[in-house]
Amino acid sequence: MMTGMASSFSGEITRLAGEKLIPLLLMGAATAFILGVGMTVTAAYILLAIVLAPALIGLGLDPIAVHLFILYWGMISFITPPVALGAFAAASLAGATPMRTGFEAMRLxxxxxxxxxFFVLNPALVLHGDAITILLxxxxxxVGIVLIASGLQGHLVLLGSFSTDIRSMAARIVLIAGGLALAYPEMASNIAGLAALPAAAILRRQSSD
Known part of the structure; x- marks a missing residue:
């Protein structure tokens, strides 16, 4: 019965996504998140490994990367309000406001x-490939993760904190876009991602003038 359900679900989600990678990943992330809301991480992962992983692997994605993908998205609800079970448990121990703690956990x-x-788009991140490729x-x-985190948090090492004016907000968006580009396994996107750092620095300097 479970085998039949897995085959049916995999086929249906692939059909809805039009066999296109990005829509399928987004649908898979949403499915994993929703199941993770009402289940423990282990239970959610086991179910997702049966019903969702075949659809993603069927598009030629690395199996280890796929399983990491569903594992991560299955536990993200633990820091995402309004569920945020992990954050709420920490809030009760710290005597803090649960919802505020949940949003802070989500931000951090x-x-x-x-x-x-990143895992599924770049198999080298799960150590599949030659040594040079993996290192690069x-x-x-x-670097991409640092740029994304800096853009989201509004602070970059050596540049300091960003203000709330238009140029600073633009600089933060540039950092996030650059971080995403760096995580994509293409030389052109990596060069564009690196270019985001000086661009953000210029915008930030103009903002402070």
Whole structure:
């Protein structure tokens, strides 16, 4: 019965996504998140590994990356309001406001919403490939994560904090876009991602003048 359900669900979600990678990943992320809301991480992962992983692997994605993708998205609800079970438990221990703690956890852990996509789009991040490729891709992904986190948090090492004016907001958007470009396994996107750093620095300097 479970095998039949898995086959049916995989076929249906692939059909709805039109066999296109990005829509399928977004639908898979939403499915994993919803199931993770009402289930423990282990239970959600086991179910998703049966019903969702075949659809993603069927598009030629790396199996290990796919399983990391569904595992991450299955547990993201633990820091995402209004559920945020992990954050609410921490709030009760700290005597803090649960919902405020949940949003703070979401803000501090914002990079985790992007990280699962990096895994499936770039198998080198799960150590599949030659040593040089792995080193280059992991290095660019680390820089990309730093840029994304800096853009989301409004602070970049050596540049300091960003204000709330238009140029600073533009600089933060540039950093996020650059971080996403660095995580994509293409030389052109990596160059564009690196260019985001000086561009953001210029915008930030103009903002402070």
């Amino acid at each position: 852990g914002s990079v985790i919403y992007f990280l699962p996509f 891709e992991v290095g660019s992904a680390i």
